[in-house]
Amino acid sequence: MNKTFKIYAILFAIVLAVLALLEFSKNEVTDWRKNFEVDKKSPFGLYIFNQEAGNLFKNKLKKTEESPYYYYEEGKKYAPHNILVILREFDTYSWNRILQQVSEGSDAMVIAERFPRHLSDTLKFQTSMVSFDEQQKLKFTDKKFVNDSLNLDKLPSGNGFIYTQEENQILGKLIDKEKIPQPNFLKVKHGKGHIYLHSEPLFLTNYYLLKRGNEKYLENVFSYFPEREIVWFTENSSVTTSRSPLRVILANDALRYSWWLLLAGLLLFVVFNAKRKQRIVPVIEPLKNKSAEFVKSVGNLYLQEGDFHDMMAKKAQYFLNKVRMELMIETQILDETFAKKLHVKTGTSLEKINEAISLIKKAQDPYAPVMKEDLIRMNKILDEILK
Known part of the structure; x- marks a missing residue:
C-alpha cells in the first residue's frame, strides 16, 4: 500500500465519520409532500386508509397491481362490482375498460385532484382551482350527512367542478371563507352504472384520518357504493418491486447517501491514480503548408523557360x-x-x-x-x- 492510497483512505474515513455524526445528530423532518402512497406514514400518505380499507369495505375489498386494461379481459363478462381508483394515471385503453364495466352495471369511484382529459370529455365535466384559501370545509348535500363535514386546514388543493351536466347529481361541496359552495363530489350516470368523482383526495390521508371525527366523512363518501365486491387499483400498482440486491440500501436515505459517497470516492481515486500513471503522450508535429513553396517553384520554372x-x-x-x-x-x-x-x-x-x-x-x-x-x-x- 503506497503513501497516496493511505492518504485517500484516511480522508475518506474522515468524511464518512463526519457524515455519520451529522446523520445521528440531525432532527427528523416531517415530510409534508403530497405523495398519496399506500405504504407511506408521512402526513399525506395513505398508510392508515390502506390498513383500514378491509374493515371499511367489510372484507369485500380486492386489491390488484394490474392496470384495468390487463385486469379486465376483453370479451369476458364480469358480475357488477365496485371499482376504486385513487390518483392513478391510466392510459385511454384502461379508462375505456373501466367505463365499459360501469356501463354494464358496475359502479366506479375516482378520487383525484385532476382528472384525465379522456374521462372529463366522455362524462362531460370540467374541473379547476375554485378556492385559494388555506382553510376550507368539505360538506355533503344530503341532509342526513349534514353534521359529518371535514375541515381542511393543511394544504387543500381547492379543486372543484366548474361545469357539469344538469342530470349529474352533486353529492358534496367545498366551502371556503367566502362561504360560496363549489361542487367537489359528483355522481354521474353512465349506462347501467354510476361513476362517483371526488376532487379532494386529502380526506384519505394519514393527517386527516388521525383527527377525531374525520373518519365519518370517509365512511359517508364510500356509503354510496352498493354492498358488493370492490376492486381497488392501488396507487403503487404501476411500480414494480425492486429485486436489486441494493434495495435495502437504496430505500434508506442515510445508507443511500453513504453508498453514493462510496462510489464517488472510488471514482475519484481511480481518476487521480490513472492520471499519475498515464504514459507521456508524444507530440506530433502538424503537417506544414507548402502551398507557397509550390507556387514559388512553378514561378521559377516559368522564369527559367x-x-x-x-x-x-x-x-x-x-x-x-x-x-x-x-x-x-x-x-x-x-x-x-x-x-x-x-x-x-x-x-x-x-x-x-x-x-x-x-x-x-x-x-x-x-x-x-x-x-x-x-x-x-x-x-x-x-x-x-x-x-
Whole structure:
C-alpha cells in the first residue's frame, strides 16, 4: 500500500465519520409532500386508509397491481362490482375498460385532484382551482350527512367542478371563507352504472384520518357504493418491486447517501491514480503548408523557360474570369462598352483600363511579340484594377 492510497483512505474515513455524526445528530423532518402512497406514514400518505380499507369495505375489498386494461379481459363478462381508483394515471385503453364495466352495471369511484382529459370529455365535466384559501370545509348535500363535514386546514388543493351536466347529481361541496359552495363530489350516470368523482383526495390521508371525527366523512363518501365486491387499483400498482440486491440500501436515505459517497470516492481515486500513471503522450508535429513553396517553384520554372507570352495569357484569363464572376461584366468583346463598365465598377481610370485591354489582347494573340517588361506591366495594372 503506497503513501497516496493511505492518504485517500484516511480522508475518506474522515468524511464518512463526519457524515455519520451529522446523520445521528440531525432532527427528523416531517415530510409534508403530497405523495398519496399506500405504504407511506408521512402526513399525506395513505398508510392508515390502506390498513383500514378491509374493515371499511367489510372484507369485500380486492386489491390488484394490474392496470384495468390487463385486469379486465376483453370479451369476458364480469358480475357488477365496485371499482376504486385513487390518483392513478391510466392510459385511454384502461379508462375505456373501466367505463365499459360501469356501463354494464358496475359502479366506479375516482378520487383525484385532476382528472384525465379522456374521462372529463366522455362524462362531460370540467374541473379547476375554485378556492385559494388555506382553510376550507368539505360538506355533503344530503341532509342526513349534514353534521359529518371535514375541515381542511393543511394544504387543500381547492379543486372543484366548474361545469357539469344538469342530470349529474352533486353529492358534496367545498366551502371556503367566502362561504360560496363549489361542487367537489359528483355522481354521474353512465349506462347501467354510476361513476362517483371526488376532487379532494386529502380526506384519505394519514393527517386527516388521525383527527377525531374525520373518519365519518370517509365512511359517508364510500356509503354510496352498493354492498358488493370492490376492486381497488392501488396507487403503487404501476411500480414494480425492486429485486436489486441494493434495495435495502437504496430505500434508506442515510445508507443511500453513504453508498453514493462510496462510489464517488472510488471514482475519484481511480481518476487521480490513472492520471499519475498515464504514459507521456508524444507530440506530433502538424503537417506544414507548402502551398507557397509550390507556387514559388512553378514561378521559377516559368522564369527559367522564359515563356512570357504564356504567363501573360494565363494572367489575362484569370483576370477576365474574376471580372465575370465578381463584377458580372461580359468579357467576350473587349471594346469601349466593356471599358466603361469596368471603369464604373472599379473606379479605375479609363486610361489605365484601355492600357490593360491592350495588354490582354496582346496576350491573347499567339503571334504578338511579348517582352518581360510587358508581363510585369500587365501584372501590375490588372492587380490595381481588382484590388
